[in-house]
Amino acid sequence: MEKVEKKLREEAKKLLAEKKVDVIVGYEAGTLPLTATPVFITTPEEADKLVWNSFCQHNLAKYVHDLISAHKDSQKRLKPEDRKRKVVGVVTKGCTSRSLVIHLQERQYERMDTAILGVPCTGYVDRKKLAAKLGGEEILEGSLDGANLKIKTASGEKTIALKEVLADNCLTCRINNPVISDSMMGEPAPPMDFASEYAGVDEFEKLSPEERWAYFEKEMAKCIRCAACRQACPSCYCRTCFAEQSMPQWVGISEDPSDTQAFQFMRMYHMVGRCVDCGSCVSVCPMGVDLRKFLKKLDKDCFVLFSQRAGEKIDFPAPLQDQRMDDKEEFIYSPGGGH
Amino acid sequence: MEKKLLKKDKLSGIVKKLAAEKTVYAPVKDEDNVLFKILEPGMEPLTSFANTKNAPKKVFFPHSELLMKYTRSPKGMVFAAMPADAEEFVLFGARPCDARSVALLDMLFDQEKWKDPYYIEKRKKGTVISLACVHPPYSTCFCTSVDGSPTSTQGADLMLTDLGENYLVEFLTPKGEALAPWFGEATAADAAAEAKKQAIAEQSAAEIKKKIPGRAIKPILDVSFEHPFWDTIAGKCLACGTCTYVCPTCHCFDISDEIKGDDGARIRNWDSCMFPLFTKETSGHNPRTSQKQRWRQRLMHKFKYYVDNFDAIACVGCGRCVMSCPVNIDIRKIVEDISKL
Incomplete structure (x- = not known):
């Protein structure tokens, strides 16, 4: 990982020095132990802040979209010949690259607006899993030591195997290396256990509709409507979210359970063929709502019905952009028994 | 006692x-x-x-609180304030x-x-x-x-x-x-x-080893409304409401009407200065259009406006926002950075 980090810094310095990019979105060390946080690098000197490790959780494609859209807005009033392109460099793992592909498929910006610094990914630490492992004890100090985390808490030093606290989406990640990149930092990472990708969904499908609904209600009851899930999601880039429209008001802003359920329901249905299972919505959730169970089900359905995985192939239209004569449609409710 | x-x-x-x-x-x-x-x-x-x-x-x-109910009747609107x-x-x-x-x-x-x-x-x-x-x-x-x-x-x-x-x-x-x-x-x-x-x-x-200059930044904030520093903190902010919703002192609210047929309810809900809709007016105008302005509001409200109004800092130092922020925006660091301006 140190090698990747070294190469990443060199590449970032080069791109900035040669003015090939205006900004690089990456990760720097956070202010809390065992964390990384998004950072925007604009000069070669700052590039040494960049880190690449098992705490780089965020899907940075979100910021690529934000930065390019804001820049385009700022150029709107200029004559076309005076407009300048802003190139955003981005540290890109597998899931981030799939989100970039979705943006490109959805014509949000052009490929040449980005410089993709690909990094091999072996998964990030799920902070909630880690906290549970420590029985809620605060991490006072911590470091990564090969395949283990060395952690100091009030009750002493602890060693925890990294693989025990990796996020669920990382453990069964199918695409942990970038699907597109301009430069690759080091060798591709070995595959994760993708054979069991849908094991959780398969189990969930076996439950009765009542049990599944009970689980949905239980999870949604934890939600405090802070919208961190939506804000962190690279696929949630609507200028005005339906949840914030007032004429008509699609969902209320109160704590009413049906409003919370409707918000989450509608957001999730916008994710068909657009969720790359980066786990951002889950990792940012302050209350630990299990959104992944439902999103993964949509992902599975999309694959089973349309043989598509979100953002997997750049030269292939996304499932919601494409219609084929042999598309399956048995799931469509038709009281008359079909067409 | x-x-x-x-x-x-x-x-x-x-x-x-x-x-x-x-x-x-x-x-x-x-x-x-x-x-x-x-x-x-x-x-x-x-x-x-x-x-x-x-x-x-x-x-x-409360996160949501019913203030008033109303009904449209042939004789006009009937209002009922909630006790x-x-x-x-x-x-x-x-x-x-x-x-x-x-x-x-x-x-x-x-x-x-x-x-x-x-x-x-x-x-x-x-x-x-x-x-x-x-x-x-x-x-x-x-x-x-x-x-x-x-x-x-x-x-x-x-x-x-x-x-x-x-x-x-x-x-x-x-x-x-x-x-x-x-x-x-x-x-x-x-x-x-x-x-x-x-x-x-x-x-x-x-x-408690961590010390931040909570009071000391007040005179700096008094003269720093236009300081370029404010451009540096909001870049990675997701504009979610986590910090304000877990905060014990944040108290901004939004009032919304929920109408079903002839019946309406007026509900007061928590708002968050981190939300893009915060302070958006009915006309569509919003005096705070950027996350930078909203972040400045959050900081100023806690460490300047509340001190101006009540001689108290609107932060109790529980650290919830520091621990819960999904992108590790650390209010302790921001206050320290302001003290060095």
């Missing part, structure tokens, strides 16, 4: 007995979180925990920082000129039992930098301090004293207990 000693193993029973008679909000384990919830039969109130994920402000200032009436309740297990937050909210919702009947009614009916921090629960705690302390009694009606085998029970206000019958098993506290508590208070405050 009366002080008593209570055997530690008696406390949980007292809280449960209280819960049988009136609503008691207490810290309980909820899957991986510790949350303030209404204590139902069979639930165990926690007496030994770090701090809750959610702040207790919601018991006085503020609240039933007696107890908030058990607030940490001193969270208890202080209630005192800070009082400054706003219960002013001489402006009074919020919904809030005030709940304050009248609610009794706050705080649990002193014998050790600061997190390394992110910084109450001592914002006029608080791990054993502050501000905002509490009754405070419990863990002395080892006993709790020192301090009845601080008439509302607190009204709970004395529940603490019938407690015995009079002696001078030794008082001395022990004093020692714990000093020790615990000394254990």
